[in-house]
Amino acid sequence: MEVSMTVNGREVSADVEPRTLLVHFLREELRLTGTHVGCETGYCGACTVHVDGQAIKSCTMLAVQANGSEVKTIEGLASNGDLHPVQEGFWERHGLQCGFCTPGMIMSATALLDENSNPSEDEIRHGIEGNLCRCTGYHNIVRAVEYAGAKMRGEDPPPPDWEGAE
Amino acid sequence: MATSSALGGSVRRREDPALIQGKGLYTDDYIPHGTAYVAFARSPYASATINSIDTSAAESADGVVAVFTADDVSHLGDLIAQVVVARGRPLMAGTKVKHVGEAVAMVVAESARQARDAVDLIDIDYDPHKAVIDMREAVKDEVLVHDDLESNTVVAWEAGPFGDEEAIAATKQTIADAKDRDDTVTVSIEAVNQRLIPVAIEPRSVVAEWDDGYQRFRVHTSSQVPHALMGAIKTTFGLNANQVHVTAPEVGGGFGVKLNVYNDEILTCFAAQKLDRPIKWTESRREAPGSSIQGRGWVGTATVVGTNDGEILGYELDVLSDMGAYEQNFTAAIPFLGLFVGSGQYKFPTHWKATCVFTNTMTTDAYRGAGRPEAAYYLERVIDAYAREIGVDPVEVRKKNFIDKFDEAVVSPIGFAIDTGDYSTNIDKLVEVSDYEALKAERDKAREEGRYVGIGVSAYCEVCGFAPTALSELGFSWATYGLPAGFYGTGLVRVNPDTSVTVITGTGPSGQGHQTSWAQLVSDRLGIPIEKIRVIHGDTEESPMGIGTFGSRSLAVDGAATFDAAERVARKAKNIAAHLLEASAEDIELDADGGHVVGSPDSTVPWDDIAAAAYLPHRLGESEIEGGLESHVVFDPPNATWPFGSHLAMVEVDAETGNVEILRYITVDDCGNVVNPMIVAGQVHGGITQGIGQAMFEEAVYDSDGNMLTGSLLDYPIPTAGDLPNFELSSTVTPTNINSLGAKGIGEAGTIGSAQTIVNAVVDALAPLGVKHVDMPLRPKRVWAAIQEARG
Amino acid sequence: MYPRSFDYVAPNTLAEAFNALGDNCKVMAGGMSLIPLMKMRLFTPGVVVDIGNLPDMDQITDEGDHIKVGALVRHGTTASDGLIAANAQALATAAALTGDVQVRNRGTTCGALAHADIAADQPAGALAADAVMVVESAGGSREVAASDFFVDSLTSACGPQEILTHIKIPKAGEDEGSAYDKLGRRGGHSDYAVAGAAAWVKKSNGSIEAARVALTGVGTKPQLAESVAEALVGTDGSDAAIEAAAQHAVDGVVVLEDLYGSEEYKTHLAKVYVGRAIKQAIANV
Structure with a gap:
């Protein structure tokens, strides 16, 4: 089937089998391999991208369902070489270790902040429940989102909380 | 952004810019031209004879390139493992399958979808047999996993101390005598340390390419031990080490599951050579319970005997450890790693025994902590139960029995030398930073209000930073892979002619930040800013013979080697600078600009000139300094490192439902000197979380036929952000004396310290109801059942 | 991870959808339940009829004596909609506790009801709200009380050739x-x-x-x-x-x-x- 969509601002179209998942379309057809596959059941969230502005799991959506949609992946988040504040937050607050869940986590976090510019810690924790991380224990991911939220609101981010933080 | 290169600075990670932009290259992201894809047909039975395999329909299916079975690979032998005591794994099952999920046939197709489709077309006729799934049954030998072996028991590790039969007998007698005394208390806990699925978020993946012209393999794999795989491939295929190039690019979490050489990796190489095209296999999450090792899986009894005021006179552990159906890289050695810390940080006599048993289940092997979390769990649970029994504060009981502070190695009751330790200072700090007395008052007040709030404390001492190479005498080395190399560290530091620095290490991170910490180590010695330092890892062709990343060993062993190599390069750079400045090398100091004569800022030779002299050695004239500016250090430490710490959890239990909520989690860890506190904190956070995962959520469950009931993340819940509190970390610093950094490992400490802390807290919360123990995971159903049982 | 092959149609009108619904078909709205089952190869329909393009079905509207929740209303919308909160708080809470953010962004309330998982949240909310399920097919429309809708595990009263086009939630009084x-x-x-x-x-x-x-x-x-x-x-x-x-x-x-x-x-x-x-x-x- 013919499918067309806008991915990171670029019009793309291809002939795909109906069973092609959006994540496979992105990874294999478009070679946008920043979006990852971590499970089969839609639980891990490593495949999270934005479709029409909302965070969704691209492993639980057929490519044909995204026909005509605007898709944004991790590769499309930075603009003109400037990191998105959420990306900066993950870097500044050590919000990633192995990095495999990170693209999906960042896409969820950006959608969260788009909807709620000043989330509480509890709102952040529940807002990223659809993204599993096995490395960080989420502590620094929460700090990263707090950092990004502050930046996006034009405030000074809270200082890091590790020992001897500068 | 902090870019302080000094050791101890929280330098932001060098690896992050790629990873936060989706530019990291994980194995599955690598798709060479012409790649064909593998899918496996796997056994639905835990024990069966294979009568026939009909692959004809699969072979003629769309896109299928080839189908292989055990007959096609029988000439390659079994999968090589580091130590096989009783039975290793075949590459594919030939006549018999021994666990659900065992690979029976391998499809290669033009696309991954077609390979998967064709698997459904393979017709395998099985004759199922009675399987034995529970190790408590297996140890009876009524049903044998391998009917050509006499017993399901692989080996029994016994110590008290290790390796001295007479002493063991004496220890047993000492403990028995203590139990017989009228003035002592004996407390036992029978506990399960349940089997776990590691769940690195990146599924394993391998891409193999065969260069038929030069007769070489090039293999990308998601591995913690690329050199071991290189050895396994070269040995299996009859090649030399220099004909096999294994690369572990970004590795999306390891935790032990990638500390293994797998049959799928060898089989993918086989297909690549046979078909002369790139071959890829990527694991799916639901096949992982049959394709990737699992962890833990112990059951047994821990007993403490002590006085009424808290002096422990003896400790016994007697457990079974589930090996699964075949041994792989470390399988039967995992309980042995637990034995190393069988007596923990304590001075009391210890008798310790772990019996390793085959069952018709997936192989177990290293999962974060690997033997040490299990050992610490039993020890710290039973000490807690003893403290409760005699009514003495659990902190006091621990302090009373700790080995006193030492800065030269002492031999533990279990028989191993511990490098350095200061356990009382550590737990005193926990008492202080947690405001333990106030927490207890808070708990007691909650109890008066009818709430079930509890405080759990535990302490641990673990062993990590695996070395020295003398451990090869116990079987720890890559010798069976055709590479007789032991657990040393290796680091190569090269100042390039343009003054950039290339660092090559024998380990490969799966999130631990080597690119950053190693750059800090080198920058500290040379003064060259970390921005100019590139760290190469996980590559068998670029790196000197490396051992890999496991057992929290990278920094303490390979990091220390790298630090020492950087120091040697610094010395040489000083010699060159001294030569060029006509000064004495002892008077030269290095910084970002180059070499200076101490106290004479005008006497400077820039790095450009130092490097140029090194690579234009005629400029070195009569100095006897050799050309080049690099050093490779192989570091064989005298011992492993023995970090320690104390953890505290405060929980609240909803006694009506059994639901547990963690209110506070406070730690004081001691990993000696710290290179990057930010990275260390991250390691502790992640470690704690995996321990909490075991304590509260995770359990690999087989039914009585050996079917895995928890094979997807739907049924195997790992912690989410919403399940966890913020972590409150502190530290004490007791440097090791076995490496030049004074640094001990920290990757597993959080996991080793945490599970029992949570269980101790929940038992404390429910103590007013009479609950004495609840097995993990503390799912609400289990906590509720324990409450019902205690209530009668 | 890879579903078996199937045919796929995405009708633009309800009439087209009914037309497409033949034997061995499965209606898909958000796909949050269906796609994982297909990926695990536990279930593969011959034809997936994706109703995602049907017009005007993503609305929650005040119909006087009841609230209408269309087939394409997502869990997240049900969870945060003022009308639902005022008239069926139980359903709103159940929707808010369904899955995670990404699932709530894609999955539909009607889809969750029709899927009839024994451990899903919103069926309980719909039952408590005394919702009426409006099930339509080429043959017409019928209304099924929530109490008659959930038949068995993963089985609702919505037949394979039918579409749960919307549900009707009675308005709640002040008491x-x-x-x-x-x-x-x-x-x-x-x-x-x-x-x-x-x-x-x-x-x-x-x-x-x-x-x-x-x-x-x-x-x-x-x-x-x-x-x-x-x-x-x-x-x-x-x-x-x-x-x-x-x-x-x-x-x-x-x-x-x-x-x-x-x-x-x-x-x-x-x-x-x-x-x-x-x-x-x-x-x-």
Whole structure:
């Protein structure tokens, strides 16, 4: 089937089998391999991208369902070489270790902040429940989102909380 | 952004810019031209004879390139493992399958979808047999996993101390005598340390390419031990080490599951050579319970005997450890790693025994902590139960029995030398930073209000930073892979002619930040800013013979080697600078600009000139300094490192439902000197979380036929952000004396310290109801059942 | 990870959709339940009829005596919509506790109802709200009471050639309140329900005039706990009355044991959550 969509601002179209998942379309057809596959059941969230502005799991959506949609992946988040504040937050607050869940986590976090510019810690924790991380224990991911939220609101981010933080 | 290169600075990670932009290259992201894809047909039975395999329909299916079975690979032998005591794994099952999920046939197709489709077309006729799934049954030998072996028991590790039969007998007698005394208390806990699925978020993946012209393999794999795989491939295929190039690019979490050489990796190489095209296999999450090792899986009894005021006179552990159906890289050695810390940080006599048993289940092997979390769990649970029994504060009981502070190695009751330790200072700090007395008052007040709030404390001492190479005498080395190399560290530091620095290490991170910490180590010695330092890892062709990343060993062993190599390069750079400045090398100091004569800022030779002299050695004239500016250090430490710490959890239990909520989690860890506190904190956070995962959520469950009931993340819940509190970390610093950094490992400490802390807290919360123990995971159903049982 | 092959149609009108619905078809809205099943190869329809393009079905509208929730209303919308909150708080809470953010962004309330998972949240909310399911096909339209809609595990009254085009939720009066609470599989509220309950009450002169209580996660299907409601009606809604009524939580229910709980435990939990839901429903009046 013919499918067309806008991915990171670029019009793309291809002939795909109906069973092609959006994540496979992105990874294999478009070679946008920043979006990852971590499970089969839609639980891990490593495949999270934005479709029409909302965070969704691209492993639980057929490519044909995204026909005509605007898709944004991790590769499309930075603009003109400037990191998105959420990306900066993950870097500044050590919000990633192995990095495999990170693209999906960042896409969820950006959608969260788009909807709620000043989330509480509890709102952040529940807002990223659809993204599993096995490395960080989420502590620094929460700090990263707090950092990004502050930046996006034009405030000074809270200082890091590790020992001897500068 | 902090870019302080000094050791101890929280330098932001060098690896992050790629990873936060989706530019990291994980194995599955690598798709060479012409790649064909593998899918496996796997056994639905835990024990069966294979009568026939009909692959004809699969072979003629769309896109299928080839189908292989055990007959096609029988000439390659079994999968090589580091130590096989009783039975290793075949590459594919030939006549018999021994666990659900065992690979029976391998499809290669033009696309991954077609390979998967064709698997459904393979017709395998099985004759199922009675399987034995529970190790408590297996140890009876009524049903044998391998009917050509006499017993399901692989080996029994016994110590008290290790390796001295007479002493063991004496220890047993000492403990028995203590139990017989009228003035002592004996407390036992029978506990399960349940089997776990590691769940690195990146599924394993391998891409193999065969260069038929030069007769070489090039293999990308998601591995913690690329050199071991290189050895396994070269040995299996009859090649030399220099004909096999294994690369572990970004590795999306390891935790032990990638500390293994797998049959799928060898089989993918086989297909690549046979078909002369790139071959890829990527694991799916639901096949992982049959394709990737699992962890833990112990059951047994821990007993403490002590006085009424808290002096422990003896400790016994007697457990079974589930090996699964075949041994792989470390399988039967995992309980042995637990034995190393069988007596923990304590001075009391210890008798310790772990019996390793085959069952018709997936192989177990290293999962974060690997033997040490299990050992610490039993020890710290039973000490807690003893403290409760005699009514003495659990902190006091621990302090009373700790080995006193030492800065030269002492031999533990279990028989191993511990490098350095200061356990009382550590737990005193926990008492202080947690405001333990106030927490207890808070708990007691909650109890008066009818709430079930509890405080759990535990302490641990673990062993990590695996070395020295003398451990090869116990079987720890890559010798069976055709590479007789032991657990040393290796680091190569090269100042390039343009003054950039290339660092090559024998380990490969799966999130631990080597690119950053190693750059800090080198920058500290040379003064060259970390921005100019590139760290190469996980590559068998670029790196000197490396051992890999496991057992929290990278920094303490390979990091220390790298630090020492950087120091040697610094010395040489000083010699060159001294030569060029006509000064004495002892008077030269290095910084970002180059070499200076101490106290004479005008006497400077820039790095450009130092490097140029090194690579234009005629400029070195009569100095006897050799050309080049690099050093490779192989570091064989005298011992492993023995970090320690104390953890505290405060929980609240909803006694009506059994639901547990963690209110506070406070730690004081001691990993000696710290290179990057930010990275260390991250390691502790992640470690704690995996321990909490075991304590509260995770359990690999087989039914009585050996079917895995928890094979997807739907049924195997790992912690989410919403399940966890913020972590409150502190530290004490007791440097090791076995490496030049004074640094001990920290990757597993959080996991080793945490599970029992949570269980101790929940038992404390429910103590007013009479609950004495609840097995993990503390799912609400289990906590509720324990409450019902205690209530009668 | 890779579904088997299937055909796919994405009709633009309801008429086209009915036309497409032949044998071995499956209607898909958000796909949050169907796609994982297909990926695991546990279920593969011959044709997936994606109703995602059907117009005007993503609305929640005030229809005078009831609220209409269209087939493409996402969980997240149900969770945050003012009309739902005012008239069926139990359903709003159930939607808010369904899945995670990404699932709530894609999955639909009607889809979750039609899927009829025994441990899903929103069926309980719909039962407590006395929602009416409007099921349409080429042959016409029929209305099914929520209490008749959930037939068995993963089986609803919506047939394979039918589409649950919308549900109708009765408007709530000022003396009514509802609530949903559960224990999730992960503990707390996370994940599918080990046991969950939704309750609706109508108060009159300080006593409970009418009540509906629904269970999920416990039995073979989401279902009403009618004897709880009977026991509650006419009481003053005191804690003692609630506890007494909650003892009937599993009357007539076949309680299923699973990885997350024994029969005994789930029976107990059903009572606990029935009690908690009723208490909160009364508080929400």
